[in-house]
Amino acid sequence: MEQSASPRSQRTREAILYAARVHFGSHGYQRATIRAIAATAAIDPSMVMRYFGSKEQLFDAALDLDLRLPDLTGTPPELLPHALITRFLAPWENDTDEGSLRLLLRSAATNERAAERLRRILHEQLTSSLTGVLGAERAASSSGLVAAQLLGVAFARYLLRLQPIADLSVQALADLVAPSMRTALADP
Structure with missing residues (x-):
């Protein structure tokens, strides 16, 4: 493959x-x-293979993404849900209809490879982002509940375009979702 x-x-x-x-x-x-x-892409099919090797490797590359979640260490606990929601939604706001985020979310429902990729990305990136605030064990155990809420919001807003979720500002949406996110982040 060409590098x-x-x-x-x-x-x-x-x-x-x-x-x-x-x-x-x-x-x-x-x-x-x-x-x-x-x-x-206006190229010869052999070029696709030259760059990516196979359809499977191309699919993996198309699904490769970084949620760009920051280390939230130092974020006051009362602000953590709002910070997490707004940071999670930020890359979605700039993702085009053909972007990796929407493709990964759509594909995860019907393709086990994409589902596994999404599970891994969410677990790793959410756990990493939350570890400095919650500690490693609690961050790992909370990541699934947090991911479920964030994915639900993303699915409703960006794929279904469910009203009024689709038309709310990110800040207004974060204000509405933050209370339930606070529960997901709470110490059991």
């Missing part, structure tokens, strides 16, 4: 990833084809 960092190579790689997200998002893993992805 060149030249600007042209990077643009080609990004074009392939964009096209892959479009096709995997609209057709699913099984029905998306390398040929269609290459056509959308």
Whole structure:
């Protein structure tokens, strides 16, 4: 696989990833084809294989994401739910319809590989973000409940576009969700 960092190579790689997200998002893993992805990226199908090796590796790369959750050490406990919700939603606000976040959420419902990826990402990144505030054990045990609430909000807002959740500002939504998040973060 090509690992060149030249600007042209990077643009080609990004074009392939964009096209892959479009096709995997609209057709699913099984029905998306390398040929269609290459056509959308305006390249030869062999270039997709050159950059990613296989359809499976391309799917993995299309699902690769960082939630960009910060270390919340030092956040006062009463502000932790609001901080976590707003930080979790921030990258979703900038994610396009073909972005990794929406693709991963859609794909996790029907593809075990994507579901496992989502579970791992959420557990690792939420636990890491919360460890400085809650301690390692409590952060790990709380991450599932926190993830369930955050994913529910993300699904309703970004995929279903459920009203009024879809039209609320992130701050207003965080204000509404923070009380239940506080319960999920509470010491059992």
